[in-house]
Amino acid sequence: EAGVAQSPRYKIIEKRQSVAFWCNPISGHATLYWYQQILGQGPKLLIQFQNNGVVDDSQLPKDRFSAERLKGVDSTLKIQPAKLEDSAVYLCASSPGSGSYNEQFFGPGTRLTVL
């Protein structure tokens, strides 16, 4: 079974530029998550999708961050304009979306550096 795919793996941009990240979840997984992980911290949930719909985006800085999940499969996360404090690893995870356990499977992440 293929895992969660993310691209690019690394991105360096200057502040005020825009950037987009792509995620392809495990086939058949209904739920998709985007996390931000700053160095030395645990993951922080930015947005959770259930199929096409948004379940939780309470911690997404909506003035600069946006995300969409096309046809309930792939997802993109965009930052526009980027700030220095956005330097972090952006993790995508997916889960089956059913059952009491509902394990989250993570991709390798995209490491963003904002200069």
Added chain:
Amino acid sequence: QKEVEQDPGPLSVPEGAIVSLNCTYSNSAFQYFMWYRQYSRKGPELLMYTYSSGNKEDGRFTAQVDKSSKYISLFIRDSQPSDSATYLCAMSASAGNNRKLIWGLGTSLAVNP
């Protein structure tokens, strides 16, 4: 006070040592407790999952939950250099799709050959 507290370390042990990793939490509603392992430049992967109190063992790994003390532990026996990674605790109050995981900072572990 953070909902979940975890000492970031770093922790350095010799090969073969018993490792103890811990998290404390403040929300008594948490019932689902997880330990994730994260290798450098990789995403977290689930290591152990425990519901409510008690112990769970899987090979060299044992997870313990003490809800009365709001304290969870992960023990690694006969530690190996391949165990060198960051260990993150995560917990939630609810199950299924509405579950929101609350994460610790992660503890960095180095096992030296």
